[in-house]
Amino acid sequence: MSSGALVIGAGPAGLTSAYELAKLGISSTIIEADEQVGGLSRTVSYKGYRFDIGGHRFFSKVPLINELWREMLSEDFLLRPRLSRIHYRGHFFDYPLKAANALAGLGPIEAFLVMLSYSKAKMFPSAEETNLEQWVSNRFGQRLYEIFFKTYTEKVWGIPCNEISADWAAQRIKNLSLKEAIRNALLGAGKSAEGEVITTLIEQFHYPRLGPGMMWDCCKDLLAEKGNETVHGIKVDKIRHRKGRVESVVGHRSNGERVEFDADHFISSMPLRRLIQSLDPLPPDEVLAAANSLRYRDYLTVVLMAKREDVFPDNWIYIHSPEVKMGRIQNYKNWSPEMVPDQSRSSLGLEYFLWQQDEEWTWSNDRLIDLGIKECAQIGLVEPDEIEDGTVVRMKKAYPVYDHNYNDRVDIIRNYLETLPNLQTIGRNGLHRYNNQDHSMLTGVYAARNVVGEKNDVWAVNTEQDYHEEVRSSETEKSSTGYTKTMGDRAVPMPIVQDEADQIIQTAFARLDGVALGVALGVVIGVGLFLATMILLLKGGEFVGPRLGLLRNFLPGYEVTWGGSLIGLAEGSLLGFGLGFFIASLRNWGMMAYAYLLRRRAETEAAKNVLD
Ligand SMILES: Cc1cc2nc3c(=O)[nH]c(=O)nc-3n(C[C@H](O)[C@H](O)[C@H](O)COP(=O)(O)OP(=O)(O)OC[C@H]3O[C@@H](n4cnc5c(N)ncnc54)[C@H](O)[C@@H]3O)c2cc1C
Known part of the structure; x- marks a missing residue:
């Protein structure tokens, strides 16, 4: 039996891992560099206004995670309606896209050209589908791709779409609605296999009453009640190991004071690149080189407080218009009314996706607020004199970048980390995976269970090799592939052997011999x-x-x-x-x-x- 664990990072992954460890009877200490918990999923407070880093929807196909969220927040976990649209050259388009609405908004000439380009894509699709541009153009036509996909995706990732792997889109939609769409086509729209009405994740989502940070503050308090301390303001910069075991981590407070922590088990959610660079002694050159070449996209939000009760009805709007730099805009009171101190006011979160090397990253807050006010006026959302205050939050390493070689590099690192069995890496940046909160949390749960001897592969969460918890809805249930997915009250991860959508097709259209x-x-x-x-x-x-x-x-x-x-x-x-x-x-x-x-x-x- 372990005497204790040390968790690096008090984001969703780290806190959930400590929470699961506590359930398993193992105490832990959580070390957090920041003064606040929640990581990328924190809620920032400013003069009574509350806002997220982006907007954090809580939705998951993992029942275990939904149970955890409810357990932590109960009635403070609101169910909220979703409305989001695309803004492009002065027009608002429904999102998810609807054909009639899109064509009407584009006007007759553009609509005609869009139809022509769509027909061309259907008749003469690109034989190659290796990059995102080819993938989307083959499905919607080149013109629609340019209007509704290209500018926004390039704003977010900072890479041309023809340099983004097509796998990214294919993987993103894989579990989203392909299975449901095929099921609906076969069984009738809106019905699940059991005949229940499917309430899509697209129409509503859960959200804590006071923003996502409320969930993580609550988790920290629950941990403290059981004697598990979260230590703030310490940045871990050394992970000392000897003879294949990590012995301690060393961190520094902002005043330079050095602090060292021993433990039997170490679970880290710090970015993978930094984790490898912190190992003492350093790993072989090849591993270090692989870590050094991992890249992250950074993020900055300008929050503007407007003297207006209703600015727009959406939770958020995607800004495709190429003439402005902002990529998305959030209206926080539409997420939860309690995100603003006064209902006659609105707070808008303008999202800018940047590299730290970009000039704008170093701009003063005032200059960024001016840019935000100008861009809001430019696209006709609010007038400059309606803005009474503003603030800026910068968030480094918001998105792990999927470039052409990242997978090979992560494999090298992963193989090396296997030589240190009492160190596990989890979460979004910890695994260099584009995880939402639910998958980040799931990796934390698995790592905690590994401490007591289970053998879960945290790297397999949210990959092609999906885990069956994704679809588990009761204590014991058979999947469409016939796998039993629980063992006692534990979810047992089992790789799916074949794409489920294909299996539905094959079952429905069994071949005649x-x-x-x-x-x-x-x-x-x-x-x-x-x-x-x-x-x-x-x-x-x-x-x-x-x-x-x-x-x-x-x-x-x-x-x-x-x-x-x-x-x-x-x-x-x-x-x-x-x-x-x-x-x-x-x-x-x-x-x-x-x-x-x-x-x-x-x-x-x-x-x-x-x-x-
Ligand atoms: C713009 C945006 C929008 C998003 N929208 C959604 C959404 O709608 N729904 C959703 O579910 N998810 C969303 N996500 C994803 C979600 O934020 C992440 O999945 C989640 O926060 C990852 O949790 P984590 O614990 O792995 O990492 P993080 O949240 O990054 O937490 C890691 C923690 O570790 C700490 N840390 C790092 N290095 C050290 C160190 N050396 N020493 C000590 N502490 C350290 C950090 O300070 C941080 O607190 C969004 C993300 C972004 C950027």
Whole structure:
């Protein structure tokens, strides 16, 4: 039994890990560099206004995580309606995209050009689909791609879309709605396999009454009640290890004071690059080089306080318009009314996605607030004289960057970390994975359980090799692939062997066996003809079987005679076999084509949400 664990970082992953450890009877100390908990999911307070780093929706397909959220916050966990739109060149478009609304907003000439480019993409799609540009253009046409995907995605990632892997989009939509879309196409819109109405995550989400930070403040308090301390203001910069075991971590307070912590188990949610750079002694050069080349996209939000009760009805608006730098704008009182101190006021969070090397990153707060006010006026949201105050929050390493080589580099690091079994890395930047809170938390839960001897692979969460907790909805349940997904009250991670959407298609359109249908029809036609000929011959008469005899036109040599009955048996069987085989093949080809169309349609539907 362990005597204690040390957790680095009091974001969702670190706090959840400590929370699970406490449930398992293991005490922990959480070391946090900042004065506040929550990490990227914190809530910042400013003169009674509260706001997120971005806007943090709480939604998850992992029942375990939904249970944890409810357990921590109970009635303070609100269910909120979602409204979000795209702003492009003076127009607002529904998001997720709707064809009629998009075409109406674009105007007749642009709509015509969009239809032309869409038809071209359908008739002559790009054979290659390796980058995001090709992937989206093949589904929506080049013109729609440029209007609704290109500018926003490039603002967020700072990389041209043709340098972003197509896997990114494919992976993002994989679990989003492809399965539901196919199910809906087969079973009727809006119905689950059990016939329940699916309330989509797109229409509503959960949100803590006082913003996401409320969840993490609460988690910290629950941990403290059980004697697990969160120590603030210490930045870990050394992880000391010897003979394949981590022995202690060393950190520094802002005044330079050095602090060292021992433990038996170490769980880190600090960025992977920094973790490797902090190892003492340092790992081999190849590992260090892999870590040094990991990149992060940084983020800055300008929050403007407006003297207006209602600025716009959305929770957030995507700003595709290329003439402004902001990428998205949040209206926090639409997330929860308690995010503003006075209902006659609104607070708007203007989001800028940057690199720390960008000039704007170093601008003064006043200059950034001026930029925000100017851009809001430019796109017609608020007038400058309506803004009475503003503030700026900078957040480094908001997005782990998926460039062409990041996966290989992460593999190198991961292999090396296996040589230090009492050190686990978790979370979003800890695994260099584009995780939301739920997946970040799940890695924390798994790491805690590994401490007591379970063997969970935290690296497999939110990957192609999805975990079955994603769909677990009751204590014990069989998935569509037939896997049992629980063991006692524990969720057991099991890799999905095949894409579930494909399996639904295959189940719905089971192939007809051509040989079996051929043999069956062959027997029926051959034996049927043989018996019919015999019966007519036995009945006798002046003209025996004049009509049946016409079959000689199709079956050479057949006639209603004793010898003819054997020819009929042989040729009828052959004809039946051929017919059965042909019908089965035709039906299989038709179904394959239909399944292909269904998959493409479902992918296109799901791709409409790719901006989220
Ligand atoms: C703009 C934006 C919008 C988002 N929207 C959503 C959303 O709608 N829904 C959702 O679920 N998720 C959303 N996310 C993702 C969510 O914020 C993350 O998944 C989550 O916060 C990751 O948790 P974490 O604990 O892994 O990391 P973090 O939140 O980054 O926490 C890590 C903690 O470790 C601390 N730390 C780092 N280094 C050290 C060190 N050396 N020593 C001590 N402490 C250290 C940090 O200070 C931080 O507190 C969004 C993220 C962004 C950037």
